Amino acid sequence: MQAAATGALIDDAAWSVAARTAVALADAKLARRFDAGAPADRLIALRARAVDVQVRAAWQRCFDEAVPLALFAVGGYGRGELFPHSDIDLLVLAEPAAQQQGETALARFNAMLWDAGLQVSMAVRSAQECTQAAADITVVTALIEARPLCANDADVARLADAVSSGHLWPPARFFAEKCEEQRRRHARFGDTSDNLEPNLKDGPGGLRDLHLLGWLALRSFGARSLDQMIELGRLGFDEAAALERERRALCRFRYGLHLVAGRREERLRFDYQKPLAARLGDVDDADSLGVEKMMQRFYRSAAIVRRVGERLLQRFEEYFAGIQPPEPLDTQFERRGDYLATAVSGWLEADPAHVFAMFAAWAATPGLRGLHSQTARELALALPLIPAYDEAPASLREAFMQLLRGPQAVATLERMARLGVLGHWIPAFQRVSGRMQFDLFHVFTVDQHTLTVLRNLASFASGEADPRFAITHLVWPSLRKPELLLLAGLFHDIGKGRGGDHSELGAVDARTFCEAHGLLEADIALVEWLVRKHLLMSVTAQKQDITDPDVIHRFAEIVADRQRLDYLYLLTCADIAGTSPKLWNGWKDRLLADLHTATRLALRRGLGQPVAAEERISENREAARAMLLAEGHDDAAIAAMFARMPQENFLRSRPDQIAWQAASLHLAAAGEAVVASRAMSGRDGLEVLVHMPDQDGLFAAIVMALDRLGMSVQQARVLDAPGGAIHDTFHVLPVDTRQAIEPARLANALAHALVGDVGRMLPARRSQPRHLKHFKVAPQLDFIDLAGGTRIGLVCTDRPGLLADIARVLREQHLRVHDARIATFGARAEDLLLVSDEHNHPLSPERCDALRIALLAVLDGDIA
Structure with a gap:
């Protein structure tokens, strides 16, 4: 007996190896066909068929025909769609006694499939348990697409009855819940398909939106195809053709994504965009990168899915709520519920001017949710008739300008863009x-x-x-x-x-x-x-x-x-x-x-009377003085405050900044360190003042300390104050925009960090964001001599801690920093720094060369 069981296990292991090999060979063949341009929607059907063979074979090894258990494919597998790394969802339909009787065989069946490399998710339920589980909208959605693998007609009928709308989720309620589910799903992606890393399956305009239309058609009308929806009068031939075309396009994107990722992946991340574009045959040219061409096709497909899908959902809504009697607006337009409709079918196609008239009526009618689905379809059919503006009559051009000058002009442009009109015009x-x-x-x-x-x-x-x-x-x-x-x-x-x-x-x-x-x-x-x-x-x-x-x-x-x-x-x-x-x-x-x-x-x-520096200094001093007088300071105290500040500060700062800095200095005795911070005019920025005795490496220490405190420096102004002090100001933002930092707390933390030997402070080490490796910017450096120093122009890949690393290099080169302007454009950093030698002179050619080598060593390092 034990020998027989051991032999069965050996046989199962050998079968699993053979099945794994067969599936791998089938996948490799399908991948070659994909690369040769075969339609992906055909390939996912063929992969489902190849997996069917192995699943049925494993079932037949574990169960004889008399066993009272039935096997179904559910979910996407039930639709007969399997992408290269999709889950394989199975349902075993069996009554409790049969479940207990077959428990060992079911475990064996499941193990064989997993050993064969098939990622199986299997549920074992009775008909009553199916009904109970189907109270969950996700479960019933998967079960209504069940496809028999090893089941007889009676089993099929039993499962269909268990999840029928007569027991739960009648069509109207199913529609309402699935629409709410879609709304929540879209909200997770910002309600737009135009994300940098879109989700091909669940994102707006993705495959899940197409699946939704299929589920609603099946639950509401028993329709399993677009052709049946056409026959029922719920879908036009043109709309069905558009949905089918974009379904095939999205399937190709998703199939290719699974291949380049080598695993189940639905998000088109930067890691995969270029490899997928290459696999799809998109190449760079003088105008566009191949990846940009590929992404443009995806975004356009998603937009069409959303556009046609919205029409179909509106028809479902009317079906369940009942068609409301039209409310005439004028001789051309009427209101049907919350939607604008043309009064006469085909009116939009009669004259392109009618299209602009429709948008004018839409703008003039508040409270509309959009176009009625039939009118939206007529507009889609009329699009080819809309001329480009340079081929249109003057009357049509004037109609467009009236829309631009009229109410809701921007909303009208958005509507025209979304519905395809603006692109034709x-x-x-x-x-x-x-x-x-x-x-x-x-x-x-x-x-x-x-x-x-x-x-x-x-x-x-x-x-x-x-x-x-x-x-x-x-x-x-x-x-x-x-x-x-x-x-x-x-x-x-x-x-x-x-x-x-x-x-x-x-x-x-x-x-x-x-x-x-x-x-x-x-x-x-x-x-x-x-x-x-x-x-x-x-x-x-x-x-x-x-x-x-x-x-x-x-x-x-x-x-x-x-x-x-x-x-x-x-x-x-x-x-x-x-x-x-x-x-x-x-x-x-x-x-x-x-x-x-x-x-x-x-x-x-007047441009012929430019402001002189002396005049600006005088104006700023007087304006700041007035502010301080209003705060209760007397002239003698104000004069003492101003005497501790650099003269250039009165040229470079606004009066309110000067007044705030002066008041901060007033709180400390001469020679004491002053670190102060205040909120900027916006909600998300802080201004920082550091006034303290100068020492080598102080600027680098301040920048490193701010970096450690989670602040990103946007601008720095470094000035020498009387008495050997520095008077440095920084505009900073929190790296984590969700982080709220109180000015006083930041000032105290920074002051504490600057106590002691600042020359020993080092930049913080941190892991770098994964996406930066796809957007590396070749470092560029230029040096221009100016009065009082050398301006360094720096372009490179931005990353956390970049300025702290640059400041460390400047400290090691014994350079003084006088000004810094930090600009970041996505992954691209473009910084300007004014530096000098120890004597406030421009850098010699030799020092520029040494600095270039040292900076490139920091900037050109591999991004982890």
Whole structure:
């Protein structure tokens, strides 16, 4: 008996080895067919069939035909779909007595499959237990797609009855719960498919959204195919064709992802994007990276799935809630529930002008959730009839401009973009739709970034103060024609992906568009200039010292007038804030607001009368003095405070900064160290003052200490104060944006860290984020001699602790730091540092060479 059991185990082991080999050979063959271009939806069916063979064979080894157990494939396997590393979900249907009787054989069956390399998830339930388990919406969803593997007709009928809508989850309730489930699922991904690392299965517009439509069709109508939905009148031929086309595309993405990952992976992470693009045949060219082409196809597929899916879900909603009688709005439009519909079927296809009329009616009717599904389908059919603007009659161009000048202009542009109209009207916009940029700076596709910028502009128009933006609500009312700013926002990135300078290309497109729409030459020139110069204010604020009167004067000369300044300021705020949720902060807000204010004053004064440094110093001293007098300080105390501060500080700082610094010094005796901190105008930034006796390596120690305290330095100004002291100011942000640090707590912690021998302090060691290895920036260094030192221009891959490592090198080279401006653009760091030798002289060529070697050794190290 024991020998027989041992022999059976040996036989099972040999079978599992053979089965593992057979599955591996089948997978390898399917992978070769995939690389040869075979449709992935066919391959997943073939893989399911190959696994069926092994699962049935294992079952037959463990059970004879008389055993009262039935085997079903459920979930995706039940649909007959198996991707290279998908789970294999099984259900054994058996009554309690049969379960007990077959317990040993079931364990043997499960072990054989796992030994064969099949990742099996198996549930054993009676019909009653299936009904009980199906109270969970996830379970019933898997069971309604059950496919018999080793089961007779009676078993199939028994399982179908156990999970039928007569027992639980009637169609209306099933629909409501699955829609809520989808809403929660989409929310996990920010309700957008345009993520940098999208989830191909569960993300918005992914395969799960297609599965949802299938589950609803099956539960509601018993329909197992799109053809059956067409026959029932719930789906159009064109819609079914679109869904099937995108299903095949998404299947190919997911199949390839499993192959390049070598495991079950649904998130298209940076680690896999380039290998997958190469496997799919996408290659780099002069205009685009192969990975960008691949991602654009995915984003477009996901957008179509969402667009058509929303129509179908609306029809399910109407089916369960009942069709409400239409409420006429005028002779062309009516309201059906919360949706806008055309009064006459086919009206949209009769004339492209009707499409623009529909968007005007939509904008004029508050409370609408969207277009009625039938009208949305008619719009999709009418899209090919919409001409490009340069081929359209003047009346149609005027209709578009009326939409831009009318109510809900930005919402209308968003709707037109989402429904495909804007891409037909402006072909250049279609080219950037779904276009991603393979970096960490732009977290949205170009079209979604553009729409986000437009939404930001619309928020400025509300007239309400926004804590994120100091003065945008005050600047907006000065705009002569707000629609010109919307046009600039629409075109500012439209030239991307064509090679060359996208600002220049976009400016040409913007002028051509404006001319075709009959704008006045002055308005055309403004829009063209805004698109061409849309990066100017950002670069000036972040890379130059805007407290320098010469910088302000040069910027004002380019801007030339107050109108351009206001338009450019609003566009810049909207652009930066619309690039990444993490990019905008209180420090950038203050920089741009200060640059706007300083430039406005320079323009008011006149470009022929630039501000002299002495005049700026005098103005700032007097303004700060007035603030301190208001706080109760007398003239003698104020004079004593000012005497401890560097003269240059009155040129480089705002009056409120000077007053705060002076008040901080007042609390300490001369020669004592002062470390102070205060919140900046935004909610997420702090200003730090360090005034203490100078010593070698002090700047490096401060930077390292701030790094250890979880703060990222955005700007540093290092000045020599009277009496051998330093007067250093820093603008810092918490590395963890969820972290709230009180100014007093930060100041105390920093002061404690700077006690003792600061020359021994070393940068903190930490692991580097995984994604940085995919976005390495080749280090670039340049050295320019200026009055009082050498300016180092540094470009490299950003990483935690970068500035602390740079500061350590400067300390080891015995250099003095006088100014530092830190700019980060995704994975790219662009820093400017003004340094000198021990005598405050520019660096000699020999010292520049030594510094270059030392910095490159730090910057060019492998990212772990």
